[in-house]
Amino acid sequence: MEDKRTHELPELYAPNGGEGPYSYSQNSNYQRGVVEAAKEKINEAIANHFDIQTFCGTKNPVCIVDLGCSTGANTFITVQNIVEAIKLKYKSKGVNAQIPDFLVFFNDNVSNDFNTLFKSLPPNRQYFAAGVPGSFHGCLFPKASLHLIHSSCALNWLSKIPIEITDESSPAWNKGRIHYTNATKEVVEAYETQFSKDMESFLFSRAQELVVGGLLVLFVPAVPDVMSNSDTYTGTELDILGSCLMDMAKVGLVEEAKVDSFNVPAYYTPPKKLKALIERNGNFSIKRMEVLNNQKKHLILQSSSLRSLYLRAVLEGMIEKHFGNEILDELFNRFTHKIEGSSFFLNPETEKLIILFVLLERNN
Amino acid sequence: MEDKRTHELPELYAPNGGEGPYSYSQNSNYQRGVVEAAKEKINEAIANHFDIQTFCGTKNPVCIVDLGCSTGANTFITVQNIVEAIKLKYKSKGVNAQIPDFLVFFNDNVSNDFNTLFKSLPPNRQYFAAGVPGSFHGCLFPKASLHLIHSSCALNWLSKIPIEITDESSPAWNKGRIHYTNATKEVVEAYETQFSKDMESFLFSRAQELVVGGLLVLFVPAVPDVMSNSDTYTGTELDILGSCLMDMAKVGLVEEAKVDSFNVPAYYTPPKKLKALIERNGNFSIKRMEVLNNQKKHLILQSSSLRSLYLRAVLEGMIEKHFGNEILDELFNRFTHKIEGSSFFLNPETEKLIILFVLLERNN
Numbered sequence: 001m002e003d004k005r006t007h008e009l010p011e012l013y014a015p016n017g018g019e020g021p022y023s024y025s026q027n028s029n030y031q032r033g034v035v036e037a038a039k040e041k042i043n044e045a046i047a048n049h050f051d052i053q054t055f056c057g058t059k060n061p062v063c064i065v066d067l068g069c070s071t072g073a074n075t076f077i078t079v080q081n082i083v084e085a086i087k088l089k090y091k092s093k094g095v096n097a098q099i100p101d102f103l104v105f106f107n108d109n110v111s112n113d114f115n116t117l118f119k120s121l122p123p124n125r126q127y128f129a130a131g132v133p134g135s136f137h138g139c140l141f142p143k144a145s146l147h148l149i150h151s152s153c154a155l156n157w158l159s160k161i162p163i164e165i166t167d168e169s170s171p172a173w174n175k176g177r178i179h180y181t182n183a184t185k186e187v188v189e190a191y192e193t194q195f196s197k198d199m200e201s202f203l204f205s206r207a208q209e210l211v212v213g214g215l216l217v218l219f220v221p222a223v224p225d226v227m228s229n230s231d232t233y234t235g236t237e238l239d240i241l242g243s244c245l246m247d248m249a250k251v252g253l254v255e256e257a258k259v260d261s262f263n264v265p266a267y268y269t270p271p272k273k274l275k276a277l278i279e280r281n282g283n284f285s286i287k288r289m290e291v292l293n294n295q296k297k298h299l300i301l302q303s304s305s306l307r308s309l310y311l312r313a314v315l316e317g318m319i320e321k322h323f324g325n326e327i328l329d330e331l332f333n334r335f336t337h338k339i340e341g342s343s344f345f346l347n348p349e350t351e352k353l354i355i356l357f358v359l360l361e362r363n364n
Numbered sequence: 365m366e367d368k369r370t371h372e373l374p375e376l377y378a379p380n381g382g383e384g385p386y387s388y389s390q391n392s393n394y395q396r397g398v399v400e401a402a403k404e405k406i407n408e409a410i411a412n413h414f415d416i417q418t419f420c421g422t423k424n425p426v427c428i429v430d431l432g433c434s435t436g437a438n439t440f441i442t443v444q445n446i447v448e449a450i451k452l453k454y455k456s457k458g459v460n461a462q463i464p465d466f467l468v469f470f471n472d473n474v475s476n477d478f479n480t481l482f483k484s485l486p487p488n489r490q491y492f493a494a495g496v497p498g499s500f501h502g503c504l505f506p507k508a509s510l511h512l513i514h515s516s517c518a519l520n521w522l523s524k525i526p527i528e529i530t531d532e533s534s535p536a537w538n539k540g541r542i543h544y545t546n547a548t549k550e551v552v553e554a555y556e557t558q559f560s561k562d563m564e565s566f567l568f569s570r571a572q573e574l575v576v577g578g579l580l581v582l583f584v585p586a587v588p589d590v591m592s593n594s595d596t597y598t599g600t601e602l603d604i605l606g607s608c609l610m611d612m613a614k615v616g617l618v619e620e621a622k623v624d625s626f627n628v629p630a631y632y633t634p635p636k637k638l639k640a641l642i643e644r645n646g647n648f649s650i651k652r653m654e655v656l657n658n659q660k661k662h663l664i665l666q667s668s669s670l671r672s673l674y675l676r677a678v679l680e681g682m683i684e685k686h687f688g689n690e691i692l693d694e695l696f697n698r699f700t701h702k703i704e705g706s707s708f709f710l711n712p713e714t715e716k717l718i719i720l721f722v723l724l725e726r727n728n
Binding site: 061102103105115119140143144 | 465
């Protein structure tokens with residue numbers, strides 16, 4: 001009946017819960033910048049491509065999901081944008097009286113802090129709200145039950161680390177590193193292959209869940225097509241975090257074998273690769289695909305301590321699981337100091353991470 | 365667009381979260397007994413009244429909610445019963461190939477521990493799962509979006525304490541008690557009035573959410589029609605808990621004024637009263653209304669310490685909020701000892717709590 005992969009995935013991580021000093025809710029200004037820059041794109045997408053005539057009768061609710069929502073408030077801002085844009089479209093078509101109910105699903109991995117998410121739902125929201133736990137690499141909703149699927153700053157997360165990366169006997173063993181930046185060709189290829197598999201299951205699942213004509217609105221952390229792997233900004237950041245772990249291994253604060261077996265399951269795709277995967281899937285028409293003009297990016301990431309908090313809010317769960325929580329303060333203190341002397345931090349123009357806006361429509 | 369009351373209700377309590385020694389998940393055997401006894405009733409209700417022809421086309425999912433689900437595993441057992449019974453009906457009608465997807469919503473108050481609920485979702489479940497936070501005294505779902513609504517051991521909870529109960533200048537001031545058992549006529553009437561208002565908004569909301577022909581399957585903690593208030597078992601239990609609080613006030617462990625201002629928002633309806641409220645609402649046909657044969661009841665409540673844990677798992681949140689957490693162990697130790705000498709505990713036959721099975725169908 002349903003794609004069983006949903007329930008069989010290994011434990012996946014979500015950003016830090018709660019509202020404390022290391023929480024995602026307090027340290028997601030970078031993602032907030034994306035949300036703000038995305039508003040105009042979402043409005044245009046809905047104005048030009050959301051088909052209120054065909055699939056929204058007056059009796060059926062409009063069903064929307066935010067995949068990888070984490071905790072608030074970014075997801076609430078985005079969802080309100082979407083609901084308002086759809087309502088505006090009804091009004092502009094003179095069908096004001098027919099505006100349907102809205103049902104909004106908030107999705108993230110099972111380990112996400114849904115309790116905090118639910119407690120911070122806007123009291124004056126204009127939609128019914130539900131939380132859906134589970135990996136978006138599988139099917140999460142009944143067939144043809146959604147009208148708009150949104151995901152921001154989430155598709156860079158892989159469903160798992162490719163097995164060969166942690167296999168000492170494999171040529172893809174990623175010794176002394178925690179990511180593919182500056183790693184061997186085999187490591188890079190293993191990450192690329194995993195991303196391709198994950199996008200395949202992601203697009204397959206979304207094609208099941210969306211009604212014909214439904215929209216898939218994605219904001220994907222990515223890198224420009226012309227880059228080599230050693231250029232990537234985000235890679236550099238993870239490379240520095242990895243080198244902090246190796247420094248700690250050298251002075252006996254962590255085991256070196258533990259560093260060897262730890263890898264961050266994140267991949268930053270070039271646009272060409274993503275486009276090829278979408279075309280291979282065949283269920284979607286590409287309506288827009290462009291780089292988001294995220295002007296606040298440099299502003300937000302200019303402080304070394306804020307940058308460290310931003311990374312900690314996202315990665316702490318998986319680092320803690322692997323190394324234990326006693327290394328966290330030391331690790332992120334070292335990271336804060338180390339990036340201060342790094343060229344990519346001193347010269348923000350070398351930072352190459354882009355956010356790709358991708359608008360897809362479900363084919364017949 | 366939607367009933368705004370959903371979002372404006374004051375903070376409501378849910379049973380204890382997590383999986384610790386005082387959690388609902390570890391101390392809900394009484395409710396489990398209800399779930400087991402209810403299975404046959406649910407199967408009959410679906411076999412005789414669930415209209416697969418009319419409202420479940422092959423393309424639309426069957427949408428089900430469990431209102432007041434708390435944490436698992438009772439809610440998962442119930443939901444599986446429901447899904448299997450509906451599938452069986454499809455099979456018995458020879459429309460096996462048309463079995464639709466199932467979308468199951470798990471609802472409880474915002475303070476419910478959804479994180480624990482989500483982590484314990486059965487991995488081999490045959491439905492898509494979503495959590496819906498909020499009070500069932502308001503609308504939680506879009507119009508005509510549900511096919512079956514279930515609620516067990518939850519409708520005895522009021523949306524709030526009637527204001528006059530804690531008003532020193534009112535004749536309904538409930539001094540020295542925490543419930544209406546053995547209280548004045550004015551106190552009893554205030555509880556009754558609140559229950560009537562709550563049932564009115566409950567039935568109004570469910571009538572909005574259910575499709576025509578949809579089922580409302582309720583298992584309601586209640587008392588027989590012929591009883592006086594001083595007879596009620598559950599009342600007696602709360603009366604004893606109240607007397608423990610007063611004992612603690614006398615020795616200075618809590619303030620007496622705090623006890624005066626604390627009241628448990630629970631009401632146990634006689635069947636006649638509930639029937640009258642359903643008829644007054646007018647949106648539902650009563651298909652069944654009978655006392656559930658809950659044979660395991662005595663067995664489960666025979667140990668004073670288990671009985672104390674059962675009550676603690678349910679009430680701890682609201683007691684802690686009012687009195688602070690330092691009184692909890694002392695209070696429930698006193699309660700455990702006090703019920704051991706109580707006639708209703710020594711003679712289980714005097715226990716009068718019943719579970720009322722009510723099956724309603726949404727009218728045209």
